[in-house]
Amino acid sequence: MNINIEVNGKMITAKKGETILSAINRKGISVPTLCYMKDFVPTGACRMCVVEVEGRPNLITACSYPVEEGLRIKTHSPRVVNARKTIIELLLSNHPDDCLYCERNKNCELQTLAEQYNVRERRISGAKNLYKVDQSSASIYRDPAKCILCGRCVRVCEEVEQVTAIDFVGRGNKTIINSAFNKGLNVSSCVNCGQCIMVCPTGALHEIDHVEKVLSAINSNKYVVVQHAPSISVSIAEEFGLKPGTDVAGVMTAALRKIGFKKVFDTSFSADLTIMEESAELIQRIQTGGVLPMFTSCCPAWVKYVEEFRPDMIKNLSSCKSPQQMLGAVIKSYFAEIEGIDRENIYSVSIMPCTAKKFESQREEMTQKGVADIDAVLTTRELVKLIKMYDIDLVNIEPEVTDTPLGTRSSAGKLFGNSGGVMEAALRTAYYKLTGEELKNYKIDEIRGDDKRKELKVSVAGLNLGVAVVSGLTNAEELLKEIEAGRSDIQFIEVMTCPGGCVAGGGQPITFDAKRVKARMKSIYDIDKVDSIKASHQNPEIKEIYEKYFKEPNSEKSHHLLHTHYQKRNVLK
Ligand code: SF4
Ligand code: SF4
Numbered sequence: 001m002n003i004n005i006e007v008n009g010k011m012i013t014a015k016k017g018e019t020i021l022s023a024i025n026r027k028g029i030s031v032p033t034l035c036y037m038k039d040f041v042p043t044g045a046c047r048m049c050v051v052e053v054e055g056r057p058n059l060i061t062a063c064s065y066p067v068e069e070g071l072r073i074k075t076h077s078p079r080v081v082n083a084r085k086t087i088i089e090l091l092l093s094n095h096p097d098d099c100l101y102c103e104r105n106k107n108c109e110l111q112t113l114a115e116q117y118n119v120r121e122r123r124i125s126g127a128k129n130l131y132k133v134d135q136s137s138a139s140i141y142r143d144p145a146k147c148i149l150c151g152r153c154v155r156v157c158e159e160v161e162q163v164t165a166i167d168f169v170g171r172g173n174k175t176i177i178n179s180a181f182n183k184g185l186n187v188s189s190c191v192n193c194g195q196c197i198m199v200c201p202t203g204a205l206h207e208i209d210h211v212e213k214v215l216s217a218i219n220s221n222k223y224v225v226v227q228h229a230p231s232i233s234v235s236i237a238e239e240f241g242l243k244p245g246t247d248v249a250g251v252m253t254a255a256l257r258k259i260g261f262k263k264v265f266d267t268s269f270s271a272d273l274t275i276m277e278e279s280a281e282l283i284q285r286i287q288t289g290g291v292l293p294m295f296t297s298c299c300p301a302w303v304k305y306v307e308e309f310r311p312d313m314i315k316n317l318s319s320c321k322s323p324q325q326m327l328g329a330v331i332k333s334y335f336a337e338i339e340g341i342d343r344e345n346i347y348s349v350s351i352m353p354c355t356a357k358k359f360e361s362q363r364e365e366m367t368q369k370g371v372a373d374i375d376a377v378l379t380t381r382e383l384v385k386l387i388k389m390y391d392i393d394l395v396n397i398e399p400e401v402t403d404t405p406l407g408t409r410s411s412a413g414k415l416f417g418n419s420g421g422v423m424e425a426a427l428r429t430a431y432y433k434l435t436g437e438e439l440k441n442y443k444i445d446e447i448r449g450d451d452k453r454k455e456l457k458v459s460v461a462g463l464n465l466g467v468a469v470v471s472g473l474t475n476a477e478e479l480l481k482e483i484e485a486g487r488s489d490i491q492f493i494e495v496m497t498c499p500g501g502c503v504a505g506g507g508q509p510i511t512f513d514a515k516r517v518k519a520r521m522k523s524i525y526d527i528d529k530v531d532s533i534k535a536s537h538q539n540p541e542i543k544e545i546y547e548k549y550f551k552e553p554n555s556e557k558s559h560h561l562l563h564t565h566y567q568k569r570n571v572l573k
């Protein structure tokens with residue numbers, strides 16, 4: 001049913017049940033928001049979106065107020081603009097004001113609003129927030145002094161990830177966002193996904209910085225190598241004025257060499273390695289009556305979630321390390337041996353779309369004889385910083401190819417960047433292993449795209465296989481409950497913590513434009529469309545590493561280097 005409302009003197013048609021914000025946005029009219037997030041129930045907490053409605057004594061919040069027939073609204077009356085300006089001034093009254101040094105300088109919603117509303121002097125002075133920063137986490141840096149209490153992080157952590165590691169604590173002007181018992185995030189249930197960073201409007205949340213330690217390593221006599229995850233080459237273009245989703249793999253490789261990395265490897269190579277090991281593990285579990293369904297273990301935030309919240313299901317996790325860690329292990333063993341380099345002198349850096357990978361790299365299980373497989377993890381955002389720091393013109397430099405071995409990939413490995421990509425790659429290789437033939441059509445539509453859950457039933461060589469793909473831990477939890485309730489038609493489940501997969505990871509460029517994430521996803525599918533090596537088992541470097549080193553998937557050597565184990569984790573909840 002349609003409802004007629006008047007906005008700034010013009011009649012517009014709204015839909016029954018929608019909010020004023022939704023109705024005016026559809027007509028191209030904007031009002032500023034802070035606590036509002038699309039697809040979440042509004043809380044009306046910040047009051048930045050207030051509008052004036054004729055006949056109402058108080059200003060009302062457009063994000064939470066439903067349209068009514070005959071409403072006459074002014075979105076930018078002097079009273080409204082003044083109210084918004086006062087809200088901004090109040091938010092700034094106790095803010096640290098260290099914008100020049102702030103991680104979010106020039107990309108901060110509070111800073112943008114202050115400029116937009118011409119807040120150029122301090123009229124309201126409040127006592128500065130003197131909260132301690134929390135740097136206890138391996139992945140997430142929290143600075144409560146910069147927090148404006150919009151609550152977006154709390155809602156994402158609870159509603160998208162079902163973790164609830166952070167919440168409002170205290171009352172009145174003593175309210176802050178904190179983790180359980182005022183202890184650091186490191187002992188909380190935080191799974192390090194970084195989705196809170198992606199929605200924070202200010203510099204209150206960001207990743208733990210690894211840029212400085214990478215620069216120190218490059219400037220030392222260490223042999224510094226780097227790997228980049230499948231989604232990185234399609235995620236950085238937008239930060240350099242190029243069309244979102246443009247694949248810049250070649251120029252990115254050239255840029256990494258200019259920065260000083262001695263070798264540039266591709267994590268999509270070890271995604272192929274993961275597929276070889278994981279598909280063998282799945283087939284073995286099915287044929288020998290092993291624990292099913294098997295869960296993927298590529299996503300370290302998901303693995304930590306299982307350890308904390310679902311320890312009874314640890315046995316369902318694949319024993320495969322993630323592609324980052326597999327490549328880390330291979331660099332400091334196979335690569336070190338063939339190149340004759342002392343593994344202790346190698347400094348291994350990874351570039352990931354993910355903050356949880358920083359945590360994963362520091363896990364005790366990810367070391368060999370006390371030496372970490374990965375020494376530093378840069379997020380996509382940190383890579384962008386590094387490229388800018390070196391004044392590299394990404395648009396005009398000549399593309400280069402990655403180093404071999406460990407730099408050649410199949411397009412199946414590249415698919416790991418999208419939700420459903422691990423599953424699609426695994427099915428391509430599992431089909432080949434079970435039938436001895438290649439799939440006629442490699443593209444598996446049913447598990448593509450960013451739907452929260454995708455399922456497929458396939459019959460291969462007399463084997464009936466049910467598979468599911470979920471992203472977002474709340475969606476994963478729903479599926480776990482179905483399994484607990486007796487669902488037994490699914491044998492293999494891919495879980496990614498970030499909704500849509502790594503293309504929307506917590507380490508990616510911060511944007512609220514869903515089209516950018518879709519462009520990254522499409523770019524990966526486009527690469528798969530044109531590439532000639534479409535399955536992990538076809539990758540010539542994968543064939544070579546098995547011939548020369550691992551012999552076969554799940555061999556003793558591969559178990560030693562490429563597999564691991566997980567255990568129950570006690571945290572403060
Ligand atoms: S990193 Fe993820 S789990 Fe941790 S507080 Fe942020 S949203 Fe919650
Ligand atoms: S930390 Fe950021 S997202 Fe969370 S409440 Fe504060 S300002 Fe909002």
Ligand code: FES
Pocket residue numbers: 032033034035036043044045046047048049050061062063064
């Ligand atoms: S955006 Fe509407 S109250 Fe915060």
